[in-house]
Every structure is written in C-alpha cells, then in structure tokens.
Amino acid sequence: MKEEIQKKLEYLSKYVNQLRNFEDVGVAYFQDHPMELAAIERFFQLAIEVVLDICSMIISYEGLNKPDEYKKSILELGVKGILNKEFANRFSNMAGFRNILVHNYAEIEVEKVHYNLTNNLKDFDDFAKQIANYLKELAI
Numbered sequence: 001m002k003e004e005i006q007k008k009l010e011y012l013s014k015y016v017n018q019l020r021n022f023e024d025v026g027v028a029y030f031q032d033h034p035m036e037l038a039a040i041e042r043f044f045q046l047a048i049e050v051v052l053d054i055c056s057m058i059i060s061y062e063g064l065n066k067p068d069e070y071k072k073s074i075l076e077l078g079v080k081g082i083l084n085k086e087f088a089n090r091f092s093n094m095a096g097f098r099n100i101l102v103h104n105y106a107e108i109e110v111e112k113v114h115y116n117l118t119n120n121l122k123d124f125d126d127f128a129k130q131i132a133n134y135l136k137e138l139a140i
Contacts, residue, residue, distance in 0.1 A: 001061050002135050008050050008057075009128050015047040016124045019117060027114045040113060041101055047124055048098040051091075054131055058082060070095035083130050091123050 022029075022040055030037040055073035059066055064080065067073050071092045078088025097116060100108060 001057060002138060005054055005057055005131065005135060008054050009131060012047055012050045012054075012124060012128055015043045015050065016121055018043045019047070019121055023117055023121060025117075027110055030110045030114060037110065037113065040117065041108060044113070044116065045098060045101045048094050048101075051094065051124070051127055052098070058131075058134070070098065082134050083127070087123075087126060087130070091127060094120070094123070 019040060022036065030040070052070050052073055055077055056066070059073060059076060062080065062082075064076055067076055074083070074088050074092040074095060077083040078085040078092075083091075094116075097112070100112070
C-alpha cells in the first residue's frame with residue numbers, strides 16, 4: 001500500500017505542477033482560451049481523484065468505515081488525525097469542486113476554476129506532505 005500511495009503522490013505532484021503553469025493567468029484569459037480551460041479542469045479533476053483514491057486506500061488500510069460521500073473521506077482522515085483536522089475541514093471542499101467538474105460540466109463557472117487555481121493549489125501540497133508524514137510513521 002505504501003508504494004502505491006507514494007506513486008499516487010507522484011501523479012498528484014505532476015497534475016498540480018501542470019496547474020501551476022496557469023496560476024497567474026486572469027479569468028479573461030480562460031474565456032478566450034477554452035482549450036486551456038478544459039485542460040485545467042481535467043488536471044483539477046485528476047488531482048482531486050488522486051486525493052480521494054489515497055483517502056480511500058488509507059481508510060481501507062486502517063479498517064475505518066467507508067464514508068458514503070467523497071467529502072467525508074477527507075474529513076475522516078482529519079477525525080483520525082492522519083490529516084490536520086482544520087485542514088481536512090477546509091480541503092474537503094475540493095470533493096464538491098470535483099463533483100461540479102464531473103457532473104455539472106455544462107455549468108462550470110470560469111470564476112470558480114480561477115479561484116481554485118489561484119487560491120487552493122497549496123492545499124494539494126499540504127495534503128501530500130501530511131500523507132508523506134503518515135507513510136513515514138507506518139511500520140510496513
């Protein structure tokens with residue numbers, strides 16, 4: 001499990017680095033460049049999917065009850081002290097953003113994508129650091 005999570009963290013880093021290429025671009029740019037916007041939406045979706053996969057793997061490994069919502073997976077790791085609880089409460093909103101990207105794709109607001117791009121990329125880094133610390137503490 002440890003190696004699989006480490007591999008997923010590498011993917012997460014790759015996706016977030018792609019997003020960072022557009023971190024300083026204004027909202028108007030995305031309205032004029034729909035292909036770049038679509039790529040950013042996809043990289044966000046992939047990054048969030050990796051986060052949720054890692055949460056599910058840890059929940060399974062730890063023998064925790066599997067939550068019925070993606071958001072609760074992140075929250076559960078906060079409750080169990082695997083993630084900082086305050087961070088987990090804030091970061092769990094990414095699960096909702098993932099649902100917008102996947103299910104409400106026809107109604108995605110460019111401003112929401114831009115907001116997450118300019119304000120929340122560091123949260124992926126924080127998640128990766130906290131998971132790396134968790135993996136260091138494992139006896140496997």
